[in-house]
Amino acid sequence: MNENPIFTIGYGSRSLTDLLELLRGQRIEYLLDVRSRPYSKGRPEYAKAALEECLKNKGIRYLFMGDALGGMAEDQESGVPAQERPAFRQGIARLCKAHQQQLRVALLCGEARPELCHRAVLIGAALAELGIPVLHIDENTVLVPQEQVMDRLSALSGQEAGRGEERAADLAPDDDFIFPDMPDNDVPPPSDADMPQDVMGDEPEADSGLPGWAGSEGQAGVSDPRRPVLDLSRFRNSDPQTVLKQVFGYDGFRPLQAEVIAAVLAKEDALAIMPTGSGKSLCFQLPALLFPGLTVVVSPLIALMEDQVMQARELGLPAAFLNSTVPIQEYQAIMADVRAGGVKLLYAAPETLLQPVILQLLESVAVDCLTIDEAHCISEWGHDFRPEYRRLVDVRRRLPGAVCLAVTATATELVRRDIKASLGIDDAHQYLASFNRENLYLEVAAKNDAMDQSLAFLEDRRDQSGIIYCATRKQVDVLCEVLCARGVSALPYHAGLDAPTRMGNQRRFIRDDVRVMVATIAFGMGINKSNIRFVLHYDLPKNLESYYQQVGRAGRDGLRAECLLLFTHGDVQTYVSFIKKMDAAQQKPARLQLEAMVGYSESAVCRRIPLLGYFNESHPAANCGMCDNCCTEPKELSDVTVAAQKFLSCVKRTGEMFGMSHIIDVLRGSRSEKVLSRRHDGLSTYGIGMEHSKKQWQHLARQFIQQGLLIQDMEHGGLRLGQEAYQVFKGRQVMGVLPEPATPAFSSSGPSAMHDQAYDAQLFDLLRVRRKELAEAANVPPYVVFSDRSLVEMAAVFPQSPGTFAAIHGVGEAKLTKYADEFLPIIRDYCTQRGIVEQPAVAAPPPRPKPEGLGPRTLEVLALCESGQSIAQVCEMFKVKPATIVNHLWQAVMAGRSVRRDVLEAEITLPPDIRQRVLDAFAEHGPERLRPVYDALQGAVNYDDLHLMRLYVVLNRQGVVS
Structure with a gap:
């Protein structure tokens, strides 16, 4: 399909130099003079002969067509409308033929404003009726489509003035009639000797899978008839x-x-x-x-x-x-x-x-x-x-x-x-500049069942774009196949795929035809897609620099984006094996980089502290409010001294050379060949750790490493005792978080999580659909039309006039001209149906979320309970123990929030007499500490029930039980 338009331009007060610059900018081959009289009083440079000579020197051909297409709306002698004059019809036919031949043609008139000139009122209207695109270079040097010019005229006159009373559909071009002296191709054949060596190869296909488009009209050059060109002299x-x-x-x-x-x-x-x-x-x-x-x-x-x-x-x-x-x-x-x-x-x-x-x-x-x-x-x-x-x-x-x-x-x-x-x-x-990307939510989760964890993470992100990074090609293919089978829109990308497949997959991803790209590190460089909402690391990156670059591909529009890393020491050992194969001089820096990556993954402090520290930058606050360590409510520490003594003792007795898995096997009494062949079943620590599962011991062991009680050898993965370990043998207390059999608490990032400002998600979806349609029509990725941030702001401000639309983030003069009429009708209709008025424009990006008040999981638990969900149902939903949910409710109550009475009472199963004894004990000792109440009851009531009863007591005292 030929989308080459017919251009028009009026010189008005423009100098000849300005006119020539605009013609060159659009690569015009033929300038067709449609003035009725080819001269200008006081402007001799625009006289026919002078203009023709000047254009000839610039390589542009001049043709006078004012005798056919110039003049008034009516022939002064006969009174016949211009559209019915044979000369006019013949002139339009010549323009149609030029359009068919894909020639770059511009019509020249005197008036700079197209709505006041017959080139738009008559010629443009006739061409539009035939389906030929017309673009007018207006008085502000902006490209304006014929439809918009007529809308301007309607606004001025209150009617569709100058369109003529009859259609011009019968103005079919004469197939045998072409412009005189116009060859089929005015560009001389290129000489290979004149060209750089790197363009001598085969021409790539038009649909090469890249967002550049060696086979697409107008893409690589300066101008594109779909896009306005600014008058840069103004700036x-x-x-x-x-x-x-x-x-x-x-x-x-x-x-x-x-x-x-x-x-x-x-x-x-x-x-x-x-x-x-x-x-x-x-x-x-x-x-x-x-x-x-x-x-x-x-x-x-x-x-x-x-x-x-x-x-x-x-x-x-x-x-x-x-x-x-x-x-x-x-x-x-x-x-x-x-x-x-x-x-x-x-x-x-x-x-x-x-x-x-x-x-x-x-x-x-x-x-x-x-x-x-x-x-x-x-x-x-x-x-x-x-x-x-x-x-x-x-x-x-x-x-x-x-x-x-x-x-x-x-x-x-x-x-x-x-x-x-x-x-x-x-x-x-x-x-x-600071390396701190404040809009990225950083999270690390223990890698237990990576496939299920990935599916759980993607469940609430089905309408969002994201990247999943894997370490190997095989893992990319396997994961992508599983995701597609589960209904996730995903494609693979790795060096093992042929170039057309890679580029085709990349093209579909950047244009939002597919949501998830499963890739190796081969993917991402040069991708400027602004609406990537998440990056999931299925495997451990080799160093923090790679990790930073990969997560940096998310949230380029400034909106919130989620970054999840699944971490296991098994991945560490994989990289260690790679490092061993390097040259001796490369091994030490590679090992140091890996240690920094592991340190970040195991860190219990704000994620940004070790990440920014790697780039020699300090984070100004201990709590960033945008990572798992900062946003997760502090868990109650318990005495894990006995577990620590068991684990550390087993490490010592096995020779301080084995990894975590083997130590746990010994503690749990495994009959594996590795345990038996080394006679570790005869150690005094064999089988003494049956009270914890393997995952629970892993949870504890990671804490022992973080506290420096254990040191993990990066090369072999073996554990050895840290300096503080011997103090633990002597009775030094070790505090830690008791393990819970729970899946990672991934942060929710539905539509509302993308932006701190409240916005209408339904309108956002309507605007996103229109953006996609416009992008496909223009052969560009959707984020080139507008970023998610711009659409979010539209759905928050509800602009209903060009002036308000112009204040939206990312709306400059060109996009205002091109897209206001595309998006404003959608917003107006939506607001009219719902009685919504414009809201104050957002003058600056809203502040980043800070950790004030309750955490996201506590708010989520509170909302579920307020909706009538029982504590047991919430436990099942999050795969946690009742004590965890009660603790979230306790945090909410401490912040002054209410909890439904029926939700609490349904969970209290104590007999009436015991329940009264508990209430009396709290009345005597107060609810601040549970140990005095526990001792007063002589251990007759366990701590789980006491936590629940304390919550009930405090709520009744505060009068906030709903």
Whole structure:
């Protein structure tokens, strides 16, 4: 299907230079003059002869068609409507033929406002009736579809003025009639000798599975008829804050963005280390709009550069990319656009940039900024070294007038020094942003039954996008197969799949055709998908840097995202075996990295403390409010000294060389071959730990390791006694959390968990459906249209006017023009049906949730009990003991919340006489401590019943039993 539109433009007060710039921006091949008189009083440059000569010098063909398509709505002599004049009909037929031939054609008139000009009122209306798209470059240099122009006219006149009274459906084009001197292809055949070596290969298929699209019309070049192009001349003297709102639709800068942008605009070299999701791309995209010349962006990832170009052009920015996926003719067209000044942002792979023909191209134009994205690739000490990055210093030297900006998500001090030295920018400003991604909820759970745990985690996330990382290809295939069998929309991704399959799966994921990607670490680099709501690590990452990068792919839109890691020491031993196969010089740093990963996984403190500490950053608070360790209510500590003495003694008697599993087998009296062959069944500790299951002993043993009583050998996995262990043998008390046979308490992340502000989930779903439809029509991923954050804000603010819609996060001028009429009718209809009015706009992102009041699980338990669920039913739901649920209710009561009387009384099974004795004991000793009450009753009532009775007593005293 041909979507190539017919363009129109009126010069109005535009200079000829401005007109030519706009024509080049749309790559116009033919300018058709539809003025009735081809001259302009006082504007001799727009006279026919002068204009034709100027356009000829610019490679654009000029044709005068004012005798057919110019004039008034009515022939002055005959009174015949224009649509019925044979000349007009013939002129429309010629435009139809040009559309069929996919020629880039623009109609020229005098009036800049299309709704006041016959090119829209007559010509555009006739073409629209035939189904031919028409885009008008209006007085603000914005591309406006014919339908919107007529809506503007209707608003001015109150009627569908100028459309004509009769349809033009009978204006069928003459198949034998074409424009004179218009060949089928006006572009000369490309010469392979003129092209860089990396585009000499076979042309990829149009549906290559990538979001860039070497076979799709208009994707790689500067312009796209579906997207408005901004008049960038308006911004040359603007301040960055103004451009931030008008173009990008953001109210304020993220941390360090303003500082980096100021340095770049001052032509001061800079190195910016900013984590994934912190807005690195804005640091070079915004200055590109303010610089008069070109900004070149080097990226090693085809998917990333294509994605960024796509999003930039959605904002109305003239951006393009050059890499091996671009067909030769398109490649040459982009180079021509760069020469003509029609490109502001040019992305290129390093291999492409180093080609002599590209270097010559860049030396022939004004390059104001050279940006090195993923700059860690330049360093041999970086985690993803690319040798061709080392040669970029030559590019830097050949562009002396360009400021150099190097950006990356992670880089150690050694890597940062290497980046600056390798680029010759040793004196560059250095900006180091915080690595703290506040919107990521971090959680680690013991890996018991990974398959069931994964299914449980996904159960409430069926409508959300996420990634599951596995260590091996086989695990990816097995898990993906199981998920699909259970109704989860999932696809695999790993290096064992052929390239078309990998790219096809990736394409379906980024476009929301499939929700879950099950992948090895081969997946993720260059993926700019903003609405990934969770990352699940099925297996342990090899180091914290890899883990940080992988979880960083979630929540790029700033909304809450869940990150769950399933941890077991079995995965540790797998990595240890890999480390043993490394060169001797590599083994020590790899082992240290693994130890840091294990330390993070086993940490009992705020997850951000060890994670940020790895990057030499301290967390300012002990409680982040966004990790499992901070959000889980502290469990009551119990005396586990006896269990500790048993376990530590068994470790000692087996020689301090065996792992956790073997020690537990000995304690539980296993008859395994390993136990019997070593005669460990004869030890005094054999069989003395039958009171705990294997999982319960694992739970206790991990606490002993965390407390330093045991030290686990990273190489072999064996346990040995820590320095404090011998004090335990002498009677030192060990406090810990008693084990419970429970599944991980995964945090809920339904729609309401995505954002701190209340919003209408039903409206959000309607907007998401429309976003998907628009994205498919435009051949782009949904997040390019709008991020989840923008839709959430729409569903909270309920904008019902263009002015309010413009205040939504991420709505700049281009998106306002393009999408206001797509989303506002949905919001208006929804609000009208429900009597909803607009709400105050959100001026800034809401504060992150902090751990105030009750935790999420306590609130969940309280809500279930308030709905009439019994304590036994809630226990079954969460697979926990009644004491755990009673403890949650106790926390709620201490916070002043009420609990239903019938829920409590149904759980109290004590005989009336015993119950009265308990009440009397609490009356005498008070409810603050249970031990005095227990002793007063001489142990006749167990602690579980006492916890329940204490809750009942306190509720009655406070009068909060409902």
